[in-house]
Amino acid sequence: MAQTGVSGMDNVLAGGFARGRLYLLEGSPGTGKTTLATQFLIEGAARGERCLYITLSETDGEMRESARSHGWDLAGIDVFELIPADDFLAEEQQQSLLYSSDLELGETTKRMLAVLREQKPDRVVLDSLSEIRLLAQGSLRYRREILALKHYFAQQMVTVLMLDDLTAEATDKTVHSVAHAVVRLEELSPSYGSERRRLRVIKYRGRRFRGGYHDFVIETGGVRVFPRLISAEHKRNFERDVLTSQSRELDALLGGGVERGSSVLVLGPAGTGKSSLTLTFVVAAIERGESAAMFVFDEEIGLLFSRARGLGIDLQAMVDDGKLLIEQVDAAQLSPGEFSERVRACVEQHKVRTIVMDSLNGYQAAMPEENALILHMHELLQYLNRQGATTFLTVAQHGLVGDMKAPVDITYLADTVVLLRYFEASGRVRRALSVIKKRTGPHEDTIREFRIGERGIRLGEPLTGFQGVLRGVPTFVGEGPALLADHP
Secondary structure (H helix, E strand, O other): OEOOOOEOHHHHOOOOEOOOOEEEEEEOOOOOHHHHHHHHHHHHHHOOOOEEEEEOOOOHHHHHHHHHHOOOOOOOEEEEEOOOOHHHHOHHHOOOOOOHHHHHHHHHHHHHHHHHHHHOOOEEEEEOHHHHHHHHOOHHHHHHHHHHHHHHHHHHOOEEEEEEOOOOOOOOOHHHHHOOEEEEEEEEOOOOOOOEEEEEEEEEOOOOOOOOEEEEEEEOOEEEEEOOOOHHHOOOOOOOOEEOOOOHHHHHHOOOOEEOOOEEEEEEEOOOOHHHHHHHHHHHHHHOOOEEEEEEOOOOHHHHHHHHHHOOOOHHHHHHOOOEEEEEOOOOOOOHHHHHHHHHHHHHOOOEEEEEEEOHHHHHOOOOOHHHHHHHHHHHHHHHHHOOOEEEEEEEEEOOOOOOEOOOOOOOOOOEEEEEEEEEEOOEEEEEEEEEEEOOOOOOOOOEEEEEEOOEEEEEEEOOOEEOOOOOOOEEOOOOOOOOOOOO
């Protein structure tokens, strides 16, 4: 098996490319074909294999300049420029009785075979097929030319990666039927933010590859592929004990606490204290001796640290002690696949067992379609649950009072749903908390006023004197509401 040298790519290909076969890597210009192909040859050279890059479109100088931009050394890789010979460009060689393309295609193939016999490579990249297609000037001759090359490569047990920039007709599948495997690279341009790239293995004979689309990025150092997360492939044994917060009152409302390996959705309008509520579980996890991670989409980290200090929580000290990982996520720059990869790294490398995603509104901005967001979140939450990680997610609902709706409904995915609301009493805006759903056991069904301050979370008595708190338009129907005192 010839490994690609591309992070995550061998996982998608179920091990890499089978040796002695011809493969097609196709994509529009700028999708990363040359970069990925170069990594394929660098990996081969590092393993002591002879590698050859045959280019019909780029010069040797352009190839090496591109390699330097990634910090690569092409030592051990032979670059052969297969461009028309000078005599074919001379005026006296132009003729009218024969098409010049007939002669050029034959000369091109002859020179290609000559260098192959001389170099005897183990890995070959041919860049690109569009030049051969243009010289062939017909689907039949083009197919015969590719078949002849395939048979030669198979006899010599050479692993070949052919690049195609898709400049021909989209319906031309000539090489698809000839190639042992076909990988397509795509580039998406959202209305705002950086471009998104993804790849898909269209076919791979005799191998059970990882299907579907996989996000990837091109960065200094090459291509990184983020294989699509399949939660069923990841499962570990752990004890489903109950985790408590810093508030006994909140734990009582939750029926004792939150079960390990479950997900908690904190839902409410902006400013009701969703982020502050999740911080209490982060602090509790660190006090238990565990590690925690926070992925912050909406709030600037410096402001988060400052606000946490006002609540008596020193996040900076937790970060310095290596117990807390905090990452500011720019949804306009990050693909969903890369985000899933970062979450996995926290769990598998840093042994994090409490994760906060604040908020899904920001995560949704990274998704082109809401349906895709639901599927991504389903796989991610299932994966975290099976790893024994407890996940806290926040969603800001539209509006402050009255008819409020969430931009995305994942209440059916979460194991526990905590609802926060504003209500008015005694001329003041107050906050109410209730547990709407808990799969893992019983919970209290009352609605209580809550506050978060230096003393932590404080819960009041059940709001029996109010109706309509959850609708966001409460009315007072009792004689004396049991409200919290005005001091913090």
